[in-house]
Amino acid sequence: xxxxxxxxxxxxxxxxxxxxxxxxxxxxxxxxxxxxxxxxxxxxxxxxxxxxxxxxxxxxxxxxxxxxxxxxxxxxxxxxxxxxxxxxxxxxxxxxxxxxxxxxxxxxxxxxxxxxxxxxxxxxxxxxxxxxxxxxxxxxxxxxxxxxxxxxxxxxxxxxxxxxxxxxxxxxxxxxxxxxxxxxxxxxxxxxxxxxxxxxxxxxxxxxxxx
Numbered sequence: 315x316x317x318x319x320x321x322x323x324x325x326x327x328x329x330x331x332x333x334x335x336x337x338x339x340x341x342x343x344x345x346x347x348x349x350x351x352x353x354x355x356x357x358x359x360x361x362x363x364x365x366x367x368x369x370x371x372x373x374x375x376x377x378x379x380x381x382x383x384x385x386x387x388x389x390x391x392x393x394x395x396x397x398x399x400x401x402x403x404x405x406x407x408x409x410x411x412x413x414x415x416x417x418x419x420x421x422x423x424x425x426x427x428x429x430x431x432x433x434x435x436x437x438x439x440x441x442x443x444x445x446x447x448x449x450x451x452x453x454x455x456x457x458x459x460x461x462x463x464x465x466x467x468x469x470x471x472x473x474x475x476x477x478x479x480x481x482x483x484x485x486x487x488x489x490x491x492x493x494x495x496x497x498x499x500x501x502x503x504x505x506x507x508x509x510x511x512x513x514x515x516x517x518x519x520x521x522x523x524x525x
Contacts, residue, residue, distance in 0.1 A: 318502045321454075324367045324464040324514070325472045326494040328383040329356045334491060337411045341404040341436070341470070347378040352491070353386065359492050360387045362517020366496075370464035371457045375399035375471065383492075384466035393466075394456065399449040401468040405436020429485055439474070439484050446474035454501050479509050492516075 329352035333340040340346060348356070364387060372393045374384035377400055384393045407415060407424075415421035424431045432438035437445075449471070457463050469489060476487035476495055487495070493515050500508040513521040 318500050318507075319459065320461065320498070320500055320508075322370075322462045323497040323499065324370060324462070324494060325475060325497065326363060326367075326383075326387075326464060326466045326514070327469050327472055327489055327491050328379045328466060329353065329386075330491045331379050333409070337413075338409055339404040339407045339411070341402050341408055342377070342400040343403060343408045345377050345379075348382055348386075352379075352383075355492060356383060356386045359517050363387055363492070364517075366514065366517050366519070367462065367464040370462040371460040372464045372466070373399070373453050373457070374466045375401075375468060377401070377468075380466050380468060387466070388464075396449055396453050396456070396465075398445070398452060399465070399467050399471060402439070402442040402470040402474075403433065403437035405433035407433055407436065428483075442470065443474040443478050443484070446471050447478050450475055450506075454506075455503065476511070479506060480511060489513075 329348045331340065331346045331352055332349045333344065333346055335349065335351065372384060372388045372391055373396050374381045374393050376395050376397045381393065381395060407421065420434050430439060453463065453465060472489065472494060473484050473487040477484045479497065496512040496514055496519065498510045499506050512519045
């Protein structure tokens with residue numbers, strides 16, 4: 315990528331898995347595939363997502379729930395895997411629900427910290443945000459001069475990118491599966507500037523940021 319160029323980046327959260335439906339914490343250490351309900355929802359919503367992101371170079375994270383969502387949405391197009399784009403490491407909370415963790419004092423401390431504490435034997439949000447922003451810069455370099463980029467990834471990755479670029483709290487950008495954000499920005503090899511965004515719901519622009 316040479317010089318500054320205007321880009322639109324679509325961040326799309328992967329489809330539903332069984333752990334998603336059960337409200338379990340599922341990070342980079344769990345490589346669960348899409349559920350049958352997840353596949354059905356992708357088939358229902360993909361036409362809208364495809365129309366919205368038409369002309370994009372498509373990237374995905376390496377875990378099954380992300381790359382298989384991308385493959386189902388963009389079934390007739392190549393999907394480029396960015397191996398570093400994985401979910402946060404929930405550490406000892408991996409694979410457990412809030413109910414299952416309710417008696418764990420470490421979980422109560424994490425909740426009381428507004429989710430800012432490092433996960434026990436896992437990752438901090440600040441470290442995760444730095445890691446995910448590195449992944450985004452990798453994608454921008456790999457996409458060369460593409461003006462539109464679609465990235466299918468994890469809810470945590472989207473929250474990390476949005477809070478890293480747009481400010482606000484990490485959890486302000488929590489979204490349901492298959493929803494996302496459209497980012498409008500200027501980028502070169504080192505910097506990202508002039509950032510605005512829209513919210514995406516059901517493959518359509520649902521809300522605009524102040525622009």
